[in-house]
Amino acid sequence: MSWYTTRMIITYYGKQFMRVQFGDTVLAFNPISKDSKESVSRFGADIALVSLDHPDYAGVESVTYNGKEPFTITGPGEYEVDGVYIKGYAVPTTCDGRERLNIVYIVALEQMTLVYLGALHSGELSQELKEALDEVDVLFVPVGGGEVLPPDEAQKLANKLGARIVIPMDGDEKNMKQFLKEAGAEGVKSVDKATLKKKDIDGKEGEVIVLKKA
Template identity: 30%
Template sequence: MDIRYLGHSSYQIKTKTGTIVCDPFTSKDPQLGLKFPRGIVADVVTISHDHADHNGVVGVEGQPFILKEPGEYEIKEINFFGIQSFHDEKEGQERGMNTIFLIEAEGISVCHLGDLGHTLTSDQVNELNEVDILMIPVGGTYTLDAKKATEVVNQIEPKIVIPMHYQDGDAQLSLANVELFYQEMGKEKKEALDKLSIKESDLVEEEPQIVLLNKRN
C-alpha cells in the first residue's frame, strides 16, 4: 500500500486492486487558497462532508465511485465503513455532520477522520475496532486542535498517525502548525516522506508513530 499527501486533508491511497482519494479539495475555494494537484486518478473518492475544502470531486480523474454516507461498501476488493460523526462539539448544530471512513485493504486498516470536531463516543471507538493507520486533523479551526487530536489518538490507539488539516505554509485558512501536535504527543518531529509505502508485516509498533508526508505538487 502506498499513501501520498495531496494537501490539506486529502490523501491518495494506492492498493493492489484500486486507488482511493480521501477528501479532495476544490482549487477555487478562496478561503483555503490551495491548488489541487493535477493528474490525480482514483477508483473511489471518500468525502467526509460537503464543504469546498473536502468535496472537490471535479479535480479527480477516472470516473470514481463517490462515497459520502455512513454504511458498508465493497469496491475493487476494498472494504469501506462510513461512521457518522459531527463537524463540531454540539452534535452538528454549528457545522453539520461528518462521515469517518475506515478503509480495509491488504490486511491494513486506514481511518480518515475527515473534519471531526469532537472526541469519540465509546460506540464510535468500538465501530472503528483496530486501526493501523490514522489520518487525523490537528490544526484546529473548524476541527480538532492538537490537544483534542491527541485525546482521539489515545482513544483509537493506532500504530501510525498521519496528521492533516494543519498550516503547511500555503493555505490561506488560519491553522496551527503541526509542531504543536508533536508537542502534545510527546514525539520528536522527523523528516517528512514523499510517500508511505507499507505492508501488513511492517505494522509492529506498540506505540503510535507519527509519519509526516510531503505534499504532492
C-alpha cells in the same frame, strides 16, 4: 503477491486530501475542489471518499481523470468496492460556523485498517463508533484547530484509539509542531510519501509520519 508484503503508498496534497494506493487500487480522501481557495492536484482514483460537502473536501472532479471515474462515497453506511470494505459513520462537526455532519471512514484493505477522521471537530465519539474503532493500523487525523481538532485533542484521540501509525493533516507548521510535541515525536522529519507494509506496521504503537504536500 502476498498482501502481507504489498506496499501501500500514501501521498498528501494539502488540507485533508490524501491519495492511498495499494496494488492497482487508488483511493482519494477529501479531494480539494476547483472552487476551493487551496491549490488543486489531479489524478485518477478508483474510489473517492468525501467526509463533508465543502469545496475543501468534496472535489470529486479532481480525481475523475485520465479515463477513471471513481466510485464516490459521501455518506454513512457500509460499502464494498472491488474488495475494499468501507464503513462510514456520521458525527457532528462545525463548518463555516454551522453545525454539519462529518463522515468518519473505516477502510479495510487487504488486512489493513485505515481510519480517516475527516473534518472532525471533537474527540468525543459515540459508543457505536468507539466500538467500531477497535483496531487501527493507520489513522488520518486533523490537527489544525479552529473547526477541526486542535493538536492536543488530536494526539489524545490518536492515543486513545491505539493507532499503530498516525498521519496528521490539515494543520499549519505551528499546529504540526505542537502535535509532534504532544506525541513525543519532535524529531520526526517530513517525508514525500509514506510507504507501508502490513508486516512492518504490526507491533508499532503510535508512530507518527508527517507528509510533505506533493
